Structures are given as C-alpha cells and as structure tokens.
Amino acid sequence: MTSVLRRTFFMFLAGLFLLPVPCHGGDSFEFRAETKRGPVLLQSFCRCPVEGEAVMLRLEAPPFKTAGAVFNGRNHSFTATGEGKYYFTLIPIELDTPPGNHEIRLEIVFPDDSRLDAPVSLAVLEGTFPSSKISVESCFTDPSPDELRRIEEERTLVTGIYRNRRSEWLGNGSFIRPLDGAVTSPFGVRRLFNGEIRSRHRGVDLRAPERTPVQAVNSGVVVLARSLFFAGGTVIIDHGADLFTLYCHLSEIAVNEGDHVGKGTVIGRVGATGRVTGPHLHWGTRLASVFVDPTSILHLPFD
Ligand SMILES: [Zn+2]
Structure with missing residues (x-):
C-alpha cells in the first residue's frame, strides 16, 4: 500500500470510529520528565501535522499552579476535562506555517514555585491546497x-x-x-x-x-x-x-x-x-x- 493510500485508509477508519489518528510518520510525540514532585507526561494527538490542523496536547502531572504550552508566540493554558481525568490544551497550526520542526515549550509552575520548562518538537509536514x-x-x-x-x-x-x-x-x-x-x-x-x-x-x-x-x-x-x-x-x-x-x-x-x-x-x-x-x-x-x-x-x- 502506498503511504497516501495508507493515510486515506486510516482517515477512513478514524471517520468511522472517531479514533485519534497518530500523527503520520512518527510526528506524534510523547514527552516524559521526572520532577521532585512526581512524573510528568505530555502526549500529542492530531489527524496530520500540516497547516490548518488542530493539535491536542494532553498533560498528566502532579498538582500545579499553572501549566501552559507556548507555540508560535502564544501561550495555551491547560484546562481540565469535565471528568477531571486529565488536562489538555488545543494548538492551531496556523495556515502558512512552513513545514519543519517547530518548538512547543511546556511550562509548569508547581505550588512551591519550582518549575518545569521543557522544549518539545512538533514536526510540521507540507500540506497541499487547491x-x-x-x-x-x-x-x-x-x-x-x-x-x-x-x-x-x-x-x-x-x-x-x-x-x-x-x-x-x-x-x-x-x-x-x-x-x-x-x-x-x-x-x-x-x-x-x-x-x-x-x-x-x-x-x-x-x-x-x-x-x-x-x-x-x-x-x-x-x-x-x-x-x-x-x-x-x-x-x-x-x-x-x-x-x-x-x-x-x-x-x-x-x-x-x-x-x-x-x-x-x-x-x-x-x-x-x-x-x-x-x-x-x-x-x-x-x-x-x-x-x-x-x-x-x-x-x-x-x-
Ligand atoms: Zn465556506
């Protein structure tokens, strides 16, 4: 199967079951860090990392004062889901974003004012638009x-x-x-x-x-x-x-x-x-x- 066919197939499946499609070509990431307050896990989900798409970041972390992800000059705060199972934020890959590696900076401030600042790379692919x-x-x-x-x-x-x-x-x-x-x-x-x-x-x-x-x-x-x-x-x-x-x-x-x-x-x-x-x-x-x-x-x- 060619990669285009494979992607179409996965998008078809995702349309049927609304499953998260891992970003294509290993672009979805998982970032882990150990802090003295406990482990931190950041995961990305998107259909395909090209311009115009939304990316979800999910965060599991010990209790914090503030947590955000800085991307493209904007700070995106993490919000709890209704069920409080995890925190998430949504990041837009703006139209005309060039392909290549783009930094997302995870910034967490814990109750004792200790911090975690970590750069994570989002690989944006070339999109095609008629x-x-x-x-x-x-x-x-x-x-x-x-x-x-x-x-x-x-x-x-x-x-x-x-x-x-x-x-x-x-x-x-x-x-x-x-x-x-x-x-x-x-x-x-x-x-x-x-x-x-x-x-x-x-x-x-x-x-x-x-x-x-x-x-x-x-x-x-x-x-x-x-x-x-x-x-x-x-x-x-x-x-x-x-x-x-x-x-x-x-x-x-x-x-x-x-x-x-x-x-x-x-x-x-x-x-x-x-x-x-x-x-x-x-x-x-x-x-x-x-x-x-x-x-x-x-x-x-x-x-
Ligand atoms: Zn229209």
Whole structure:
C-alpha cells in the first residue's frame, strides 16, 4: 500500500470510529520528565501535522499552579476535562506555517514555585491546497457605503465576541459533524472571487438541501445568533478552552444568544443567505484566534 493510500485508509477508519489518528510518520510525540514532585507526561494527538490542523496536547502531572504550552508566540493554558481525568490544551497550526520542526515549550509552575520548562518538537509536514473560482453578485465584492458601515459594525461585534472567551471547557466528549453532507469546498482552498484572489477558505462547506437541520458539534454557549452581511444567518458557539464553532448561511436560526446548548442540539437550518451561490453549510472552527479545519477536531480524543 502506498503511504497516501495508507493515510486515506486510516482517515477512513478514524471517520468511522472517531479514533485519534497518530500523527503520520512518527510526528506524534510523547514527552516524559521526572520532577521532585512526581512524573510528568505530555502526549500529542492530531489527524496530520500540516497547516490548518488542530493539535491536542494532553498533560498528566502532579498538582500545579499553572501549566501552559507556548507555540508560535502564544501561550495555551491547560484546562481540565469535565471528568477531571486529565488536562489538555488545543494548538492551531496556523495556515502558512512552513513545514519543519517547530518548538512547543511546556511550562509548569508547581505550588512551591519550582518549575518545569521543557522544549518539545512538533514536526510540521507540507500540506497541499487547491484553488477554486467563485462568482458572486457584484454587491458583495463592491459594497455600498451603507453596506461597508454594516460590515464594519459586524466585524467589531464578532471581534468582541471572540475576545470575551471562556477559559473553562464546556464541551462534552468528542466532536460530531453538524450534518451528514459531503465536503464541497475543503479548508484552506485559495479562493478567487470574480477573478481576484480574495482569501483562503477558513472553514469547510457541507452540501445539504435547504432546511436540513444543523446540530451543535459539541456543547457550549451560543454567543451569536443573527444575520450578518457576508455570512447570512449565523450562529457562533463558545465551547470554552479558546474554541468557537460557527455555522453560516442558515435559512432559520433556532437558538438565542446566551442559550446553553448540548451536543446535537438543532441550532438552525441550512440556507443560502449571505455571500453564497447555493444552499450549503459553511462550518468554521476558531481556535486561539486562528481558524482551523473543523474536520481535524473530529479526530481529537476528548473522551
Ligand atoms: Zn465556506
């Protein structure tokens, strides 16, 4: 079996059973250290260590005051799972991260102020991303002054929501898909709007007929439920631990801002509102200020 086939096979299996796929090619790591307070174990889990993927770090350690992992200039604090079995943090491999070895620095401060500072290496592999052409109505590429004002207000609103994040974990076990539908536009695709390169796709598009129910991919708090200029009918859920999911172009929104939703709760229905060419669900996942491939989260072991 070629390595591509083998990977496809493992991803297929993981899709069936939601098993953690060890990072390919020995990239998953396990780090152990002995401290005078006891042993420390750090393990990584991800589907594949390429740009746009989420990586989970799990930590087992003696009681500590603070524990974090510094990656790419950001400090990611470890959070206890609901069951308190272990601590974890989620790290985004941001789009455009070059392949090669990248340092993750584990920093633990114990109650007596003694510290563990340890560098661990994350080997990032080369990713491949196609380009796609999209034509939309010119009002979306050339907004009027009123529309520009609306776009700016909505940007400020959404930025404020992301800043007001909850640090505790609100999720309940592993993530599920918002609906059963094929991916029509994957994460990271370079998008050309009316012939111009505008952006890379920072979510995945799932094919589904208009009015298909959309479910929350994990439990959390609804922090936005309203219509936006580009995204149309939109719901954003805060799952805690610096992780948000968003659902766009909805024809109907079934939740209110402030609602606590469980995993699988129907939050709205598929539509074609906002900047779209037909009905579909745009599903986004924002982790520590960076959008990652939502399907990468499905492969992380939260149980
Ligand atoms: Zn999309």
